Amino acid sequence: MRVAVVDCLATGSTGRRLSSVDVIGSGPRLVVGILKKLGAEPHLVECERVLSSGADVLKGFDVLMVSGMSSDIRSAFMVLRKWRGRGPSIAGGPMCVEYRDLLKLGFSAVVWGEAEISLPALVRALDSGDFRGVPNLIFEENGRLVANFALGYAEEPLLWSFEPDTESVRSYRYFWACRVYVEVVRGCSNFYRTTIPIKVPEVVECARCGICRFGELESRISCPLGIPPGCGYCLVPRLYGPARSRPTDRIVKEVAELIELGATRVVLSAPDILDYGRDWLVKPSPLTDPRQPPANLDALEKLLSSVTSIPEFKKREVYLMVENVKPNLVTDEVARVLGRYLKGTTVNIGLETGDNEHHVRLGRPSTIEEVLRAVKLLRECGLKPYVYAIYGLPGESWRTVRSTIKVLKKATKLGAERVILYKFRPLRGSAFEGYPPPSSRDRKALTLKKFVDTLEISFKKKLVGKTVRIAVADAYGENTYIGYTLPHGPVALLKSGDDLRNKIVDAVVLEVKRRKVVCSPVT
Ligand code: SF4
Secondary structure, three states, rough: EEEEEEEEEOOOOOOOOOOOOOOOOOOOOHHHHHHHHOOOOEEEEEEHHHHOOOOOOOOOOEEEEEOOHHHHHHHHHHHHHHEEEEEEEEEEEEEHHHHHHHHHOOOOOOEOOOHHHHHHHHHHHHHOOOOOOOOEEEEEEEEEEEEEOOEEEEEEEEOOOOOOHHHHHHOOOOOHHHHEEEEEEEEEOOOOOOOOOOOOOOEEEEOOHHHHHHHHOOOOOOOOOOOOOOOOOOOOOHHOOOOOOOOOHHHHHHHHHHHHHHOOEEEEEEEOHOOHHHHHHHHOOOOOOOOOOOOHHHHHHHHHHHHHHOHHHHHHEEEEEOOOOOOOEEEEEHHHHHHHOOOOOOEEEEEEEEOHHHHHHEEEEEEEHHHHHHHHHHHHOOOEEEEEEEEEEOOOOOOHHHHHHHHHHHHHHHHEEEEEEOOOOOOOOOOOOOOOOOOOHHHHHHHHHHHHHHHHHHHHHHHOOOOOEEEEEEOOOOOOOEEEEEEEEEEEEEOOOOOOOOOOOEEEEEEEEEOEEEEEEEE
16 A cells, blocks of 8 residues: 655645744654554655645555644645545644544545554555544544544553654655654643633633642543643643653664764654653653653653764764753753753743743743743753743733733843744634634734844844854755754855855854845855
């Protein structure tokens, strides 16, 4: 069975990546790895290639599988049109929460949550054409929606019994210059809930029974009132469950193979890298507490030292990075361990709102003081903290906006490398599903945006005159090249009469243009 696995992640409504252009997620490679082990013949294809190539790249496949986020539905639909109903079409990844729309658009079925739970039975069902026994598969039968939801989340031995396919990384253009994500933790330990009333399927307000904050770890999995776990705007704990850590040796093996294939930038991917190994401390209970136990320093140290001891790391220029940390888990010792292995790289810290009461009401596990402390400690240990905020959140007021501005100023003084502001989008299936996104004329949102834009300009101005290292991916018009700042930074344009493609060069930043920097190579 030949399966086309199409990666639509972050392609939005255009079929092309407009942001996160240099990211290669781990999900589609995992799907390929699972399918290979099950005896199918999968082939990974970038969405842009399916849509922009003159040739019919989907020709000769028996099954289409498309992976994307909720915001990528339009791209997924464009891929489906190219498929022209040549065989079953399956949608999956975080966009599974939009299953009604995906089925309406014409997908044969939608995989809910973790691929390991559904794919073994799905591969058998694709032969027989009978989907009824496939767990976590949603489809229509005689005009009726059928969903066989499995109880719980993937557990060992099923979990980690498949390996993401490393060879498939070659399917991505410029993979050698991209940030290749390697899964190290599945799910998130934050099973606190928002205390802002949910509106879907009906209005419900937290009864403050305390189960999700102080109850036994097992009991925190579900709220008696049905309020989804985690921060109100997030879907990770609901879709992917409590934090579970991947064995260190498997991570090391995958990273080694990726480097051998030519990867230059590896990101240890986790909703929170500091959850790594915390679940082992509470086993067999699920890790549903975002604060206790503290970070597992031994596990973290072992992970980072093992990965950086891979001989290939020393042989050539390779960068190791992590994604997010929960600020409340950052201590002096944690910052020192991260600094030892990740100096000069970025780390993401979620502030979301600078108002303590709002922060807690959203379901965040931290306090504002912990966010600021994390910025300071991580900076002191040589990392470059990026602080994230969201505008238009439920519960936002002039007071919360003013506090957010104040806290972002403090974070910048304490060493935040950048501040990134996102617009609130109500994700289907999250606690905030029923809330509207902010209007483009919302004055509170505009005030926050203006403030962050000013900060962003000053952050970028600081880059002018500095020498940065750039992995040059491709030509970009006459005597111009496009590349990615190493280890992580803005997309760079370089002017040069020499052919710089596939090279790593040093360049001086001349000017900053919106999301890009214009540079001149150092000769
Ligand atoms: S379990 Fe539900 S009702 Fe109880 S405190 Fe948590 S969100 Fe509120």
